[in-house]
Amino acid sequence: MHEVKLENAPVMLCAGEALTDMIHRGNEEWVSRVGGSTWNVARALAALGERTAFAGAISNDRFGDALWAASEAGGLDLRMLQRVDRSPLLAIVESEPPSYFFVGDDSADLHFDPTALPAGWMDGLQWAHFGGISLARQPLAARLVDLARELKSRGVRISFDPNFRNLMDERYTPTLEAMATLADLVKVSDDDLRGLFPGLELDAALAKVRSFNPQALVLFTRGAQGASLLRGDERADARSPKIDVVDTVGAGDASAAGLLRSLHHHPERSLQSHLHAALAAGSAACLQSGATPPHAAAMQQLFEQLEGEVS
Known part of the structure; x- marks a missing residue:
């Protein structure tokens, strides 16, 4: 049987949720913004020049239209983005203090069908x-974990960022362990560790994550305190470059994209240089408001700045 080849097949895939953030501005004023952790990583990868697809399902309404338009504008491969006649997934965002809850019982995202991909x-x-x-x-x-297992069996490298939210209770533990075990790269923040392992000190929580797959590369971010990149007995540490921060929203997603790009194009780099690439991309995203993908030129400039500081 003749095997079908997909023209310009994606090199990078991000699978998961694309949603609408409903942000409270006070006095019952709300504003909607396109978002979603894995979708943000996809957009950041595309902005950095990678041939990237987002695999997920969105609704057939104005919220879905906005996500589709932003995906198209961001240069994503739209062939993996499915549209279904279900309600949109909404993240309700209270800004002070920052908190989230989600509205989406039987919403479009839950109907993503990997078997229907081209x-x-x-x-x-x-x-x-x-x-x-x-x-x-x-x-x-369950569908996404199965998809990750299939891709891993085909030699595709797996990246995983839990990106903790309060719906990740004890029922999430088997998924956390399964994905961390599969992953070649785990990206986790200090806030993620506090949420995933309440009662554990940060060092113990990080060790817990690493115990699932001791050979995985782990990017551990600590906001303004910088980040660490760990693999086996190796460790690199660095502070973020000095910039005039406009907005930190989406910085973590951008840092994951920057690291993936560095690992893909420059496997010969040291752990320290890979970490610099992650921090440069995250910082470049902070130069713009909202979860806006970083500019490749800004990332490169900040990367060179960080490399120069240790040369």
């Missing part, structure tokens, strides 16, 4: 990124 879509795939609340929402989570 033939040949895996042909050129090098990395697949998973995470966010998509892995805490059934039946979607």
Whole structure:
């Protein structure tokens, strides 16, 4: 049987949730913004020049239209983005203090169907990124874990960012362990560790994550305090470059994208240089308001700045 080849098949795939943030501005004033952790990583990868697809399902209404338009404008491969006649997934965001809850019982994201993706879509795939609340929402989570296992069996490298939210209770633990065990790269923040392992000190929580897959590369971010990159007995530490911060929203997603790009194009780099690439991308995203993807030129400039400081 003739095997179908997908023209310009994606090199990077991000699978999970694309949603609408409903942000409270006070006095019952709300504003909507396109978002979603894995979708933000996809947009950041595309902005940095990677041939990237987002795999997920969105609604057939104005919220879905906005996500589709932003995906198209961001240069994503739209062939993996499915549209279904279900309600949108909404993240209700209270800004002071920052908190989230989600509205989406039987919403569009839960109806993503990996078996309906176009033939040949895996042909050129090098990395697949998973995470966010998509892995805490059934039946979607089970489908995504199965997809990650299939891709791993085909030699695709797996990236995982839990991106903790309060719906990740004890029912999430098996998924956390399964994905961390599969992952070649785990990205986790200090806030993630506090949420995932309440009662554990940060060092103990980080060790817990690493114990699931001791050979995985782990990016541990600490906001303004910088980040660490760990693999086996190796460790690199660095502070973020000095910039005039406009907005930190989406910085973590951008840092994951920057690291994936560095790992894909520059496998010969040292752990320290890979970490610099992650911090440069995250910081470049902070130069703009909202979850806006970083500019490749800004990332490169900040990367060179960080490399120069240690040369």
